[in-house]
Amino acid sequence: MTIAERDISSSGFEELALLSLSSGDYSCLPELMVRLMNRFADQYVSVSMPSMRVGTLTPEIMDQIKRVRKTGFTVAPEAGTDRLREVINKGISEADLLDTCRNAFAMGWKLIKLYFMIGLPTETGEDVEAIADLARKARNEAGPLAGRVQINVSVGTFVPKPHTPFQWERQLSLAESRERINRLKSILPRKGFKLKWHDPDQSFLEGVFSRGDRRLSTLIEQAWRSGVRLDGWSEHYRLENWQRAAEACDMDLDMYLQARNPEKPLPWDHLDCGVEKDFLVREYHNGLNRVYTPDCRTQGCQKCGLCDFKTIYPVVHSADRPPAVKAGHPSIEKTRAGNQDRVFSCRVHYTRLGDSRFFGHLEILQLVFRALTRAGVHVLYSQGFNPSPRVSFSPALSVGVESECEYFDLELPRPMTNQAEVAARLNMELPPGMRVTGIGIKPEREPEALLVEYTVTPVNALSDKQRESIARFLAGEHHFVERVRKNRKKQLDIRPLVHSLETEDSALTISLISMQGKAGINPKDILREVVGLSEEEVLLARIKKNRVAIFPANA
Known part of the structure; x- marks a missing residue:
C-alpha cells in the first residue's frame, strides 16, 4: 500500500498492476484488492493483473477490479484439454475455466483473453483442435449476450526451459509450429473470436538461447558483426540473419531444440537453482503419467530440495479481511454522479516548443492527464465501464510541428479561483517545451x-x-x-x-x-x-x- 500510494502520487498514472510470476497465488490478494480499491477508486485509479491461473481469479477479486474500470481480463488455460493440463500439472479443469468466464460475463466483461501454448509434451492434433472448441464454449457462457462478447485467443510455442521438468523434451520445429497455428486459423470462427500468435521464428531463437551452451557467444558476436540490430522489434527481426551467422560459425541451430537424454549432462547443469535434479526427473515422469503434484504451501513438502526449513521454507500469510466495498458504495458514486450536477469549465492555454513537438497527440493526452493528477487538479470523469477525464483538446498537431497557441478544456466539480497557482503547479509537472501560458473561461461556442x-x-x-x-x-x-x-x-x-x-x-x-x-x-x-x-x-x-x-x- 505504501509503494502504491507513493508511486501513484508521484507519477499521476491512472492504473497500477500487481505483477508476479503467479499473482493469484498471493495469499492476501483479496484483502489487498479491497484496500487498494478503497484507497484509489475515488481517484479513478484502476488495478490490473497479468494473466491469471483459472481458479485464482475469484468473483470477489473480479468484483474489486471492475469498481473503477474493467481492465484486461486474461486467463491462462495453457492447453485445450483436461488431459494435457494434467500432463503439465495445471490442476484446473475445463469446468473451472467455464465457470470463471461465466462469472466475468455476468459482471459485465465483454472481452476475455485466453492464453494457450502449442507443442506441450504429448500434444496431439486433438489437443490443438480442442483450443478452438474451448474458446467456443467460453463464449457460449455469456448466454443470451454471447453475440456481443469476444474471445481473444493467444497462442505461443512451448519452449522447454532449463531447470524445469520438461527440460529434456524437444521443441516444435518451425514447420510444426506454423502448421498448428494455421490449423487454428482455419477452425476458429471469425465472428466473435480473434486469434493472435507469437511468431514461430522468434520462438525458434528463444528456444536456441534458452537451451544452448557457451558456443552461442560466438554466434552472438558473428550476428552482431553481420549487422544484426534491434531484434527485439519484430520489424527488424529476421531469423535468416541468425541462420547465416550460424552457418558462418559452423553451428546447427536445430540441434538445440532436440530432445535431451536424461542420463547425459546438460549445458546448464553446473548452475544451481536450488531445485534438485532428481526432483525434476521425478516430476517429468509424473507429468507423462498425469500424476498430480499438489501445492507444497498447503499440501506438505514435495521434496524438491529448495527448502532447508531453517532459512527457506513456505510461508503463507493471512490478513484480517476488511469488509468488501461494492461498486455502488456511496463514496464512489458521490464522485461519479453527485458532484457532476454542476459543471464548471475552463480553458488552459499552453505551448509545444522544442523537443515536445515530437510527442504524438495520444502522448500529449497522457502527459496532460498525469500532469493534472500530480498537480492536484481534480477534474470530472465520464461515466460508464471505462471512465476517463473530461478533458478536450485543440485539434491535433502533426508530429514535429511546434505551437505557441495550443489549449485543452477542463470540466471541474467546482470553479477554479486560483488560476495563477494552478498554472504554476502544472508547469512544474509538464515536460520541457510544454508550458501553460494562461487559464481562462471556455467559450460557450466555438467560432465557425x-x-x-x-x-x-x-x-x-x-x-x-x-x-x-x-x-x-x-x-x-x-x-x-x-x-x-x-x-x-x-x-x-x-x-x-x-x-x-x-x-x-x-x-x-x-x-x-x-x-x-x-x-x-x-x-x-x-x-x-x-x-x-x-x-x-x-x-x-x-x-x-x-x-x-x-x-x-x-x-
Missing part, C-alpha cells in the same frame, strides 16, 4: 472559422523556381489537389483556404483558414503542393504555429 498563422523554415533556401510557383498560386483563383478519403478520390480547392503566403529571407509565413466541419489543409500541404518541396524536405522543414484568431465567416 479560424485564421491560423504558421512560420515555416525550410532546410534549404527557396529557389527562384519555387518562389515563382508561390507567386502563380497567389495570383490564381483555384488550385485543386487530390485527396483520398475512405478509398475514394476527391478534388479539393485549396486556394480559398490560404489567406496569405509571404516569403521573407529563408522563411515562409502562411495564414490558413480553418472552418468547422469542412476539409482543411496544413502547412505541409502547402510545402508539398504549392512550393514543390520533396517529401524529405517537407519532413525536415521547421514549422511553428504562431497564433489563432477568429476569422469572419462572411469574409
